[in-house]
Amino acid sequence: MSRNVGIASRLKRNKITEVVASGKRMDGRDLLDYREVKVETGVLEKVEGSAEAYLGKTRVLVGVKFGKGFPFEDTPDKGVLMTNAEFTPIAHATFEPGPPDERSIELARVVDRGLRSAEILDMKKLCLVKGKSVIMVHVDIYVLSYDGNLIDCSALAAIAALKTAKMPVYTVKDEVAKLTKKTKAVKLQKEPLAVSIVKIGDSLLVDPSVDEEEVMDARITVTLDEKGNVCTIQKTGSVGFTRDELKTAVQIAAEKTEELRKNI
Amino acid sequence: MSKKSKRTKKRYDGRKPDELRPLKIESGVLPHADGSAYIEMGRNKILVGVFGPREMHPKRFSKPNMATLRCRYHMAPFSVDPRRSPAPSRRDNEISMVMRYALEPAVFLERYPRSVIDVYAEILEADGGTRTACINAASVALVDAGIPVRDLVASCAAGKIDGQLVLDLGDYEDKEGDADVPLAYMPKTEQVTLLQMDGILSQEDFNGCVDMAIEGCKQVYEVQREALKKKYGLEEAEAN
Numbered sequence: 378m379s380r381n382v383g384i385a386s387r388l389k390r391n392k393i394t395e396v397v398a399s400g401k402r403m404d405g406r407d408l409l410d411y412r413e414v415k416v417e418t419g420v421l422e423k424v425e426g427s428a429e430a431y432l433g434k435t436r437v438l439v440g441v442k443f444g445k446g447f448p449f450e451d452t453p454d455k456g457v458l459m460t461n462a463e464f465t466p467i468a469h470a471t472f473e474p475g476p477p478d479e480r481s482i483e484l485a486r487v488v489d490r491g492l493r494s495a496e497i498l499d500m501k502k503l504c505l506v507k508g509k510s511v512i513m514v515h516v517d518i519y520v521l522s523y524d525g526n527l528i529d530c531s532a533l534a535a536i537a538a539l540k541t542a543k544m545p546v547y548t549v550k551d552e553v554a555k556l557t558k559k560t561k562a563v564k565l566q567k568e569p570l571a572v573s574i575v576k577i578g579d580s581l582l583v584d585p586s587v588d589e590e591e592v593m594d595a596r597i598t599v600t601l602d603e604k605g606n607v608c609t610i611q612k613t614g615s616v617g618f619t620r621d622e623l624k625t626a627v628q629i630a631a632e633k634t635e636e637l638r639k640n641i
Numbered sequence: 642m643s644k645k646s647k648r649t650k651k652r653y654d655g656r657k658p659d660e661l662r663p664l665k666i667e668s669g670v671l672p673h674a675d676g677s678a679y680i681e682m683g684r685n686k687i688l689v690g691v692f693g694p695r696e697m698h699p700k701r702f703s704k705p706n707m708a709t710l711r712c713r714y715h716m717a718p719f720s721v722d723p724r725r726s727p728a729p730s731r732r733d734n735e736i737s738m739v740m741r742y743a744l745e746p747a748v749f750l751e752r753y754p755r756s757v758i759d760v761y762a763e764i765l766e767a768d769g770g771t772r773t774a775c776i777n778a779a780s781v782a783l784v785d786a787g788i789p790v791r792d793l794v795a796s797c798a799a800g801k802i803d804g805q806l807v808l809d810l811g812d813y814e815d816k817e818g819d820a821d822v823p824l825a826y827m828p829k830t831e832q833v834t835l836l837q838m839d840g841i842l843s844q845e846d847f848n849g850c851v852d853m854a855i856e857g858c859k860q861v862y863e864v865q866r867e868a869l870k871k872k873y874g875l876e877e878a879e880a881n
Contacts, residue, residue: 450723479738482731494820494840595742597836607847610822610838613738615745617832623851627844 390592397577402589408582409629416533416640418541426542426563430534430640432584434524439516439534441542445554446513448504456503456511460489462518462531469523469587485518487571487611488532491600492516494608495567497539505547505554512544525586528598528611529637532571537641540565569608570637572630573598576616581626583633597623599630603638650805653813659853661797661809661860666778666868668785676786678868680778683811684768689778690761691786697757708753712740714775716764736772743776743825743835747790748783758788769812773797773823776835781865785872794834795862796825799854801842806849808857822850826858 396403406412412433421427426441448455462485464472477485503512516539518531543560575585575593585593595614602608607627612618618626652658662683671677674690681687697703714736718727729737744760760782762775773796780794800810802818815821820840826833833855842850 477731479734482734483738486731486735490839494838496841602841605844607838607842607844608840610836610847611739612833612836613742615742617746617827617830617834618836619831620833620851620855623833623836624848627847631844 386591389588393589393592394578397580397582397589400580402582402586404586408580409633411584411633411636412586414533414637414640416537418537425544425560426538426540428534428537428541430530430537432524432526432530433586434522435526435530436520436522437527437530437534438519438521439531439538440519441538442515442517443542443544444513444515445505445510445547445556448508448511452500453508454504455500456498457513458489458492458498458500458516459513460485460492460516460518460535462488462520464520464523467522468520472520472523481520483611483613484527484531487528487598487600487609488516488518488535490609490611491532491569491571492535492539494600495569495602497536497565497567497569498563499566505549506552509552510554512547523587525588525590526573526584529571529573529584532569532600533637533641536565536568536570539563540568540641567602567608568638568641569600569602570634571598571600571609572633572637574626574629576614576618576622581622581629583629597626599627601631601634605631650803652802652807654811658805658807659856661857662811664861664864666781666864668781668868668872674782674786676782676784676788678778678781678785680774680781682768682770682774682777683809684766685764685771685774686766687771687774687778688763688765689775689782691758691779691782691788692761693758693786694753694756694788695759697755703755703757706751706754708748708750708755709757710741710745710748710750710760711757712737712744712760712762712779714740714762714764714772716767716771720764720767736775739835739837740772740776740779743796744779744783744794746830746832746834747780747792747794747827749789749791752789758783758786767812769810769815770798770823772835773825776825777861777865781868784869792827792829793862793865794825794827795858795865796823796835797854797857797861798823799850799857800840801846801850806846806853808853820846820850822847822854824851824854824858826855828859828862
């Protein structure tokens with residue numbers, strides 16, 4: 378990333394690095410400021426839960442669907458939670474149609490690990506008939522506009538969508554699960570949120586814009602639940618972090634998740 | 642650690658909390674690769690081959706100012722129980738990516754513009770912590786290929802199980818434990834180049850895991866150096 382920049386973006390890199398080193402950002406923010414955060418829930422009608430989150434011009438739509446399916450072989454008494462991310466070609470000029478590339482796989486997996494590690498749902502309660510039929514929860518992340526920091530935005534939208542979702546109620550008779558017309562509110566055990574901290578030069582900053590992501594040296598995403606426990610961490614980028622930088626990053630993330638939490 | 646160990650429980654395989662699994666690294670094991678290494682970390686058995694720097698295909702993906710590092714993490718169908726499909730999964734894709742990010746900071750890629758360095762890791766048997774073992778072997782294989790690096794990248798995980806912080810988690814601890822923090826470290830530059838986490842940890846425990854994993858990496862580092870010394874020390878002696 379940082380080391381494969383072409384000639385045009387070397388100018389960009391130098392300028393952004395210079396501004397960041399002085400404690401400011403290209404768009405006038407402070408290093409630890411988020412852009413305007415906006416979350417809307419219940420934006421779709423045909424899904425059980427939905428939410429749209431905005432971080433400045435970044436816009437992510439999350440749809441939550443429930444269904445009936447088979448459990449995994451190694452967890453016959455647990456429901457299935459699946460998170461998938463799709464980069465739509467309308468979101469950015471560099472996004473192309475086709476099979477998911479490593480960026481969208483990473484996005485889905487980091488958000489997924491956050492939800493899973495925090496055990497947001499009691500998966501045993503999603504079991505209908507042991508080994509035969511369980512409730513599947515599909516969390517689909519749809520990136521509608523990319524202006525940096527997709528992970529934080531997607532994690533926020535996913536929690537907002539799950540929190541407001543209404544799940545179907547099944548009745549079980551003779552090992553056969555039947556869908557009823559009733560629904561019930563989803564109860565989340567935890568609400569993990571992600572904060573990504575980006576390293577540019579020697580500075581750490583949050584909520585990177587698309588330009589800042591292009592020139593960043595490395596990124597670390599920290600997911601914390603409402604008690605301040607760390608649920609997931611993911612480091613990317615071709616520069617390392619020192620031990621002190623890691624500790625600072627976790628502290629920043631702990632403060633920022635609290636700030637983000639006010640939006641859901 | 643001696644003070645702490647008094648009130649610690651033995652682990653399921655009898656190790657102390659801050660003890661690595663048996664670790665064996667051998668370099669230069671593949672005749673047709675430019676560089677290679679074989680690692681046994683616990684019951685993990687992994688072969689890594691490095692090819693390059695060589696011309697990149699397709700050419701349009703090459704970078705004009707530096708070499709591209711390509712990593713492929715691949716599990717053999719028989720490496721886990723039950724058998725898995727040989728097609729790359731989403732997990733494999735992501736691990737390939739974090740492996741690349743873990744190794745890139747070490748390699749002087751700018752010395753080989755327009756070329757590619759391929760790192761292929763084949764997991765023959767998996768026993769928890771395969772990504773850390775792959776990085777350990779890959780780093781040795783890169784040096785074996787004669788590619789200049791800033792330092793070896795050493796990697797191991799720390800985590801928490803039964804309320805106790807432990808080093809280098811095995812398969813069982815990985816699955817049953819509260820958390821798992823794989824980490825890679827370059828001792829000379831003191832930089833953490835891989836960091837992931839899975840599970841639940843307080844901020845204090847997380848910092849404890851990072852410290853513990855870094856100490857583990859320093860032990861792995863010595864084994865990596867020995868593996869290289871064993872091959873190249875001998876060659877030197879023969880030349881004399």
